[in-house]
Amino acid sequence: MALSSHIEELKKKHSALSHQVEEAQRAPGTSDAEIAEMKKQKLRLKEEIERLSTATA
Template sequence: MSLSSHVEQLKKKHQDLSEQVEEAQRAPGTSDLEIADLKKQKLRVKEEIERLTESA
């Protein structure tokens, strides 16, 4: 897998996580812990994207 396709996959994953966070925040039964976990995952993906694009 090329670096650019890997970065594109990570960007898609980041967008998917963003949508999941928004849905979770609107859902009344979602705990703050679940939302925080999704946000942490999203941040890790963002940091990985930045790390890969800086080294390219």
């Protein structure tokens, strides 16, 4: 897989996770721990995207 397509996949996952976090925050049954874990995953994806993007620049 080309690096640019890998970065695009990561961006898609980040966006999807962002929507999941928003929905979870609106849902009364979602625990703070679940939301925090999703936010951590989102941050890890963002860091990976940035790392790979600077590697190609």
